Amino acid sequence: MIRRRLWQRFILHLDPILMAELGLLMLISLIVLYSASDGNWGRVGGQLTNMLVAFCVLWLMANMPLHYLMRTALPVYVLGVVLLIAVALFGEISHGARRWLDIGMTTIQPSELLKIAVPLMMAWYFEKHEATLTLKNYFIATLLLLVPVFLIARQPDLGTTMLIAASGFYVLFLAGLSWRVMLALLIAALASAPMLWSVLHDYQRQRIRTLIDPMQDALGHGYHTIQATIAMGSGGIFGKGYLNGTQSHLDFLPERTTDFIFAVYSEEFGLFGNLILLGLYLMVIVRGFVITANASTYFTRLMAGSITLTFFTYTFVNMGMVSGILPVVGVPLPLISYGGTSLVTLMMGFGILMSIHTHQKLVKT
Amino acid sequence: MNRRVELKNHQREIYYFRLRLVLSLIFVLVMLFLLLTRFVYLQAIRHSHYQTLAENNRISIVPIVPNRGLILDRNGVVLAHNYSGYTLEITPSKVNDMEAVIDELAKLVDIQPKDRKRFKKLLVESKNFESLPIRSRLSDEEVARFAAQRYRFPGIEIKARLFREYPFHEQTSHLIGYIGRINESEIQQLENTEDAANYRGSDYIGKTGVEQSYENELHGTTGIEQVEVDAGARGVRVLSRTPPVSGNSLVLTLDAKLQEVAEKSFGNYRGALIAIDPNNGEILAFVSKPGYDPNLFIDGIDEQSWSELNDSPDVPLNNRALRGQYPPGSTIKPFMALAALYYNKRTPSYTISDPGYYTLPGSSHQYRDWKKGGHGSVDLFKSIVVSCDTYYYGLATELGIDNIHSFLSQFGFGKKTGIDMEGEVSGLVPSQEWKQKRYNQKWYAGDTVSVGIGQGYNLVTPLQLAYFTATLANDGVAYHPHLVREIKSSKTGESTSLGTEPEFDLNLNREHLALVKRAMVAVTQPGGTAAQAGAGAPYEIAGKTGTAQVIGMKQGEKYIESQVLERHRDHAWFIAFAPAQQPRIALTVLVENGGHGSSTAAPIARKVLDYYLLGKIPKPLPVVDEAGVEND
Numbered sequence: 001m002i003r004r005r006l007w008q009r010f011i012l013h014l015d016p017i018l019m020a021e022l023g024l025l026m027l028i029s030l031i032v033l034y035s036a037s038d039g040n041w042g043r044v045g046g047q048l049t050n051m052l053v054a055f056c057v058l059w060l061m062a063n064m065p066l067h068y069l070m071r072t073a074l075p076v077y078v079l080g081v082v083l084l085i086a087v088a089l090f091g092e093i094s095h096g097a098r099r100w101l102d103i104g105m106t107t108i109q110p111s112e113l114l115k116i117a118v119p120l121m122m123a124w125y126f127e128k129h130e131a132t133l134t135l136k137n138y139f140i141a142t143l144l145l146l147v148p149v150f151l152i153a154r155q156p157d158l159g160t161t162m163l164i165a166a167s168g169f170y171v172l173f174l175a176g177l178s179w180r181v182m183l184a185l186l187i188a189a190l191a192s193a194p195m196l197w198s199v200l201h202d203y204q205r206q207r208i209r210t211l212i213d214p215m216q217d218a219l220g221h222g223y224h225t226i227q228a229t230i231a232m233g234s235g236g237i238f239g240k241g242y243l244n245g246t247q248s249h250l251d252f253l254p255e256r257t258t259d260f261i262f263a264v265y266s267e268e269f270g271l272f273g274n275l276i277l278l279g280l281y282l283m284v285i286v287r288g289f290v291i292t293a294n295a296s297t298y299f300t301r302l303m304a305g306s307i308t309l310t311f312f313t314y315t316f317v318n319m320g321m322v323s324g325i326l327p328v329v330g331v332p333l334p335l336i337s338y339g340g341t342s343l344v345t346l347m348m349g350f351g352i353l354m355s356i357h358t359h360q361k362l363v364k365t
Numbered sequence: 366m367n368r369r370v371e372l373k374n375h376q377r378e379i380y381y382f383r384l385r386l387v388l389s390l391i392f393v394l395v396m397l398f399l400l401l402t403r404f405v406y407l408q409a410i411r412h413s414h415y416q417t418l419a420e421n422n423r424i425s426i427v428p429i430v431p432n433r434g435l436i437l438d439r440n441g442v443v444l445a446h447n448y449s450g451y452t453l454e455i456t457p458s459k460v461n462d463m464e465a466v467i468d469e470l471a472k473l474v475d476i477q478p479k480d481r482k483r484f485k486k487l488l489v490e491s492k493n494f495e496s497l498p499i500r501s502r503l504s505d506e507e508v509a510r511f512a513a514q515r516y517r518f519p520g521i522e523i524k525a526r527l528f529r530e531y532p533f534h535e536q537t538s539h540l541i542g543y544i545g546r547i548n549e550s551e552i553q554q555l556e557n558t559e560d561a562a563n564y565r566g567s568d569y570i571g572k573t574g575v576e577q578s579y580e581n582e583l584h585g586t587t588g589i590e591q592v593e594v595d596a597g598a599r600g601v602r603v604l605s606r607t608p609p610v611s612g613n614s615l616v617l618t619l620d621a622k623l624q625e626v627a628e629k630s631f632g633n634y635r636g637a638l639i640a641i642d643p644n645n646g647e648i649l650a651f652v653s654k655p656g657y658d659p660n661l662f663i664d665g666i667d668e669q670s671w672s673e674l675n676d677s678p679d680v681p682l683n684n685r686a687l688r689g690q691y692p693p694g695s696t697i698k699p700f701m702a703l704a705a706l707y708y709n710k711r712t713p714s715y716t717i718s719d720p721g722y723y724t725l726p727g728s729s730h731q732y733r734d735w736k737k738g739g740h741g742s743v744d745l746f747k748s749i750v751v752s753c754d755t756y757y758y759g760l761a762t763e764l765g766i767d768n769i770h771s772f773l774s775q776f777g778f779g780k781k782t783g784i785d786m787e788g789e790v791s792g793l794v795p796s797q798e799w800k801q802k803r804y805n806q807k808w809y810a811g812d813t814v815s816v817g818i819g820q821g822y823n824l825v826t827p828l829q830l831a832y833f834t835a836t837l838a839n840d841g842v843a844y845h846p847h848l849v850r851e852i853k854s855s856k857t858g859e860s861t862s863l864g865t866e867p868e869f870d871l872n873l874n875r876e877h878l879a880l881v882k883r884a885m886v887a888v889t890q891p892g893g894t895a896a897q898a899g900a901g902a903p904y905e906i907a908g909k910t911g912t913a914q915v916i917g918m919k920q921g922e923k924y925i926e927s928q929v930l931e932r933h934r935d936h937a938w939f940i941a942f943a944p945a946q947q948p949r950i951a952l953t954v955l956v957e958n959g960g961h962g963s964s965t966a967a968p969i970a971r972k973v974l975d976y977y978l979l980g981k982i983p984k985p986l987p988v989v990d991e992a993g994v995e996n997d
Contacts, residue, residue: 174385176378230422233407233415246423251595271408278397289390293383301382305389312393316400323403 013062013358015291021284022350025335026051028265028277033338035243036257036264043257043338050340054347061351066359069352070299073117073124077144080117083110084151091155099155111152111160115345116352118148118164119306122171127299138177145172156201159329162317167310174305175298207327227252228260229324231267239270257338259330262322281315291357300356307349314346424604425594428566431585432527434612436541436575438621439647439850444537445576447527451503453511454496457488459520466518467499473514474500474507479667487546487665501528501664529569529663533621535656536628539684540619540648540786540848542574543659563587572662573684575615575848578786582852585612611855618647618850626976626983627652630969634959635679636936637686639831639846640952640973643942645865646835646844648784649950650973653689655681678932688790690824691955694911695752696938697819699837699881701760702745704772706877710763713880716744723758725810732758732814735912749884750893752910754818761817766808769816770796775871777843778825782832784846792829795822820914830940831953838907838942838951840878841871882907886945889967895939898967904978905945908970910963911938934958939966943974950977 029051030044037043061069083101087110091098099109122141129137145168153161173182197205231247240246245267248256256264266274288308295301311334318333320326332342407415436445453474460466467484470476476499484499503511508523515522529544531537547555547570555561564570566587571577588609593602627638627650640650655677661670674681683689705711721739722731734740734754740747748756761769773779779794793799795816797808815821825833828846836843845868851860885907889899894910913936937959942951952970959965975981 170389173389174382176381176385227422229407230415230418232404233411234419236408236412236416246593247419250423250593250601252422266404266408271404274404274408275401278401282393282397285393286390289386293386298378305386309389309393312396316396319400320403323400323407325399325403 010059013354014059015062015287015354015357018284018287018291018350018354021280021287022335022347025280025284028280029261029336031242032261032265032268032336033257035245035268036248036261037338038249039243047338050338050343053340054343057344058347058351058354061348062354062358064351064355066297066300066355069120069355070124070127073120076113077117077121080110080114081148081151083108084114084148086110087155088151099157109341111148111155111157111164112341112345114148114152114164115160115167115310116348118145119167119171119303119310122168122175123299123302123306126171126175126302127297130298133176135181138172138175138181141172141175142168145169156204157330158204158207159317159331162329163310163313163331166313167306170306170309171302174302207329224254224260224328225324227254228263228322231263232323235267235270237271239266239268239273242268244268259318259332259337260322261337262319262333265336266322281312285312288353291353294360295356296360300360304353304356307353311346311349423593425592427590427592429588429590429606429609430526430566430568431587431609432611433529433544433569434583434585434853434855435614436583437614437616438619438624439617439649440620440622441616442621444533444541444617444619444621445529445531447529449525450501450528451508451523451525452498452501453503453507454498454522454524455484456496456520456522463488466521470499470511470518470521473510474503476500479669482669483665483667486668496522496524498664531659533625534658534660536625537619537621538574538656538659539653539686540574540617540651541659542576542786543572543662544569544576545572545662546665569663573788574659574786575617579615579849579852582615583612585855586610613855614853615849616851616853616860617848618642618649619651619848620649620977623973623977624650624652627969627973628654628656630972630983631956634956634965635685636954636956636959636966637689637827638952638954638969638973639686639828640950640977641831641835641846643835643838643844643948643951646832646846646868647850647865648846648848649977650952651686651848653683653685653687655679657681684788685955685957686827687784687786688788688826689955690790690792690826691936691938692821692823692913693819693825693830694913694936694938695754695819696830696909696911696940696953697823698749698752698757699885699909700773700776700778700833701757701764701769701817702749702881702884703837703873703877704769705760705764706745706874706880707772708764708768710768711745711760713745716742717756717759719743719753719755721755723755723814725762725814728811730811746880746884746887749881749909750887752888752894757817758814761813762810764813764817766795766797766813766816769813770794776833776836777829778823778833782829782846784828785848789828790826792826793822793824819911827953827955830938830955831951834940834942834953835948835951836871837878837881838948840875841873843868843871882945885909885941889941895963895967897963898939898971902943902971902974904943904974906941906943906971906974907945907948908939908941908967910961910967911940912936912961913938915958931958934960937961937964937966939963939970941967941970941974943978950974 030047033047034044087098087101090101092100092102099111101108101110121144125141125144126133126137145165149161149165149168152164227247231245231253234240234247235245245264247253247267248264253260253263265277285308288304288311292301292304292308295304314331314334317326317329317331321328321331332339334346335343432447435443438444453470457463467476467481480500484497487497503523511523531541531543546568547564551570555564563584563586567584571580571583576583586609589607591604593604595601623640627640631652631654635654637654638650638652639648641648657674702711719734719739719741721734721737724731732754735752739755740751740753743751743753743756747753773794779792781789781791795812800806800808800812800822812821816823832846844865847863849863851862853860886905887893888910889895889902889906889908893899895908899906899908915933915935935958937956939954940952942948952973954966954970956965956969972983976983
């Protein structure tokens, strides 16, 4: 009886549909990781640990009442921006980018924190000014977005920059930014594209060039793309079968447990497997949209919408990159790629989503 | 009021929000559909294309180079073999700063300046992606030292492979030849043959000697391995394998011991020696002195050794036996005698009185005999025994150049012998036609006179002369001279003997032959020109000495050996076969600048005959060269 109550308390704020979908994706993650790491249980075990940690974070977020969450928006955002400035000043350089901050015990990557902090801050800001929204408020919200985006862009970290910019843009869009302004922004963006090109680092430009013609640098920058498309294409409709991917098992695929894990999956399970995976992602997104549509406050609507759309963006950018229609940027495949940090961030988002859904249900009843 | 507006706004807001949410969903669906299209394109439409690419990625066809066949002498002594060892190889395309890397390597492995030079030469000649040896024959210690530091040297690896080795070094150099790295022009030649595929993966090819002429037998058939490779092109697993077939082994006609005896008998002299079994044309010894160490050439010779060999006045790289053309001198006399008998210009009993010179009718020009004052009364028998020049001046004049040309041509003068080795030259037997063509001059009677004693336009190679001698020994039945006796199949282990059918029969008169042969036996007996060399032999040696002029003597000038520069001294010839009645060996010795055939060439022949017929190994031969310094 007590046990049953405890269980009910435990699952009270968890959304069963979302949980099932996330669980399935993570199961696929473990299965593919086993193959991608050439049967290395260590990798699978490591990811399992990551998942447990991430689940704890999800549970905590799901159980956190929304007004607490709103209260954290400003301090977390400020902390994030301060850390980003600290990175810019004292950060550690690794692989030519300044992304990490050494805080004694361990190194942290503050940009990860901003993935949640930015939409949180913007949603909080819009909620606060809900009654009297003018263009000025959109402008300030945009500034709130651009400051961290600028800081991350100059680290440089193209993938995270894009994701955070997208999450912020989704908030602006859902907050009701007028179509005319968006059109103007779009035109401005297109107009500034040549200028942007000149601001990009050489390696970033190279990545974009490589996207257009991977063969021009087949053993250098184009190598990832070429090998990944070969893996996918040779997988065919039904795939080469689990553990039988030659591209991955013979070491042709780089980063195959992290950013390029989709190529491993795709090679072994084929178009058929891709359909299933796309379907699963779509189900998560649809569930996110349902939660968003039912959210009762301005803040929760914006937050839930942004989280869902950002999740989609993650998926699209990664799959687009692996299948060779987007440049190679370091974005992992959500819930599947090996790695704790992005998993924790994602689950934190889903925790917030569940909190939004379950807490207002409680309010309603 | 205020509150109502707010509520109204709120509902509108929800409406707009949901509208935008629906738009977002449509956006999401469109984008996911875009991805799906891409997947369909890659995995359904272009599937076979990518499948091929993946297979190509994965499967690499690796040629397996067959082991080269061995070369053995007639008794099974190994003359060329393979041994396994390690090379240090560099793939130039994977190395940025070659000099620095080699400097680093030199700290671990002994790399001499000559290794560097040789490597640089290879680098120029080869393609960038091949791996090239910088050092071969690494010691176990060097292998271990490098292996421990290997991670520091990308693009550099140790390879185990078979090395060719010629254990007899200089002694067999001119007949075995050597293999060397395949060069650009050889690649192009191979491209045009059916063998192109068989040489995929082969680095070496026969360059000279038997290694070259029997390349097809020795090389073997290249095997193929389909290997699954990883991105680093390392083999992971063998998918299928067609094993290589080793090259066939050659059993030569050569007697290695005889070769050694012959070679050593030369001491410091330059020259050539060919010994043939007259009964079948098998070459028993094939010497061209000086030789060179063929082992130097296998991986590309270093510059210093090359210039030493190439610039030496002794031209050790010249195969004198095969390619050296010399006037036959008096060794032609037995053949001339046979011609005169054949054309009935001389009878055995026809005798001349030799005053020591010969004059053409109506001319005062004196053609001198080698012996001042002449040999007195000389018949055909004696003309050979004492090598009377005057006799042959007249004989040649009466025979006429047309007959001489026709008879000698039948023997094979002026033609390649067809030995199983490349690069042979044909020598020369002059004719009126030839002189007209060559010099645009008509043939003079005087030309015929010097042809009679093997000077003038006549040219033979030591190999040719040995072949003629063998034919003579065998009573006019000629056998192709050849070096390979059997080919041992590596597949079946069976040996195929190479045919020893007679090439032709001159159908010479038995009595003529017997007379000439008897005279040749007398040459090596007291009173003959080679009496000293023949002294005490328990078997009969039929021989003939000869001297080939290096510089012409003016009329009335006297040739005094001691006053002539060493390089201008005459070449010494000696031809012989023994035992005279049942010849088992026929040979030709040429000693460059050796002076008279009797003093230098004949003793060498005697040592070879003694070993071959009696098994007698010459006493440690303290060979004394011109300066009186002992050499071995």
